[in-house]
Amino acid sequence: MSVAKAMTAQDGSWLHGLSGLFFKPLRLQIAALCFRQGDQEPEILLVSTRGTGRLILPKGWPETDKPASQTAIIEAYEEAGVVGKADPRPIGSFRSFKGLSDGIRIRTKVLVFKIRLEKQLKDFPEAGQRECLWLPLSKAIETADEPALRRFLRKHRHDLT
Numbered sequence: 001m002s003v004a005k006a007m008t009a010q011d012g013s014w015l016h017g018l019s020g021l022f023f024k025p026l027r028l029q030i031a032a033l034c035f036r037q038g039d040q041e042p043e044i045l046l047v048s049t050r051g052t053g054r055l056i057l058p059k060g061w062p063e064t065d066k067p068a069s070q071t072a073i074i075e076a077y078e079e080a081g082v083v084g085k086a087d088p089r090p091i092g093s094f095r096s097f098k099g100l101s102d103g104i105r106i107r108t109k110v111l112v113f114k115i116r117l118e119k120q121l122k123d124f125p126e127a128g129q130r131e132c133l134w135l136p137l138s139k140a141i142e143t144a145d146e147p148a149l150r151r152f153l154r155k156h157r158h159d160l161t
Helices: 003-022 068-080 137-143 147-155
Strands: 027-036 043-048 082-086 092-099 105-120 132-136
Touching: 027 068, 027 082, 043 068, 043 137, 068 082, 068 105, 092 147, 132 137, 137 147
Parallel strands: 027 105
Antiparallel strands: 027 043, 043 132, 082 105, 092 105
């Protein structure tokens, strides 16, 4: 290999490696939009995050060996004890950030599946680690800590039947 070709290859790979510092691809998370019928409007479940206590939807990383709707059911159960049926297709998505334990925030795309509540168990894997709040949809829109989640709930308010 000539010196000129070697320099070009080195410079190109160096630049490519540096671009990774500025561009971070979206990571996919799966969320459960748990709902039940309320007195005047549907009620939505928000759960607190374990680290900061922000109010969000139950969500997590996809399970590679399971359909995404099944992952939503698993997250609803693990984080809030919710048992229910998920729609097989997502209702939509929004962009968010996942905070890691070392303080790094990762951009994520959150794919959201509706889950109609059948029952809520008192004993579940993350019981005592999270607060679980059932709120009327209009109150959930005001209370959710992520602006993108508030917009998502506002946009899909008529899809919760």
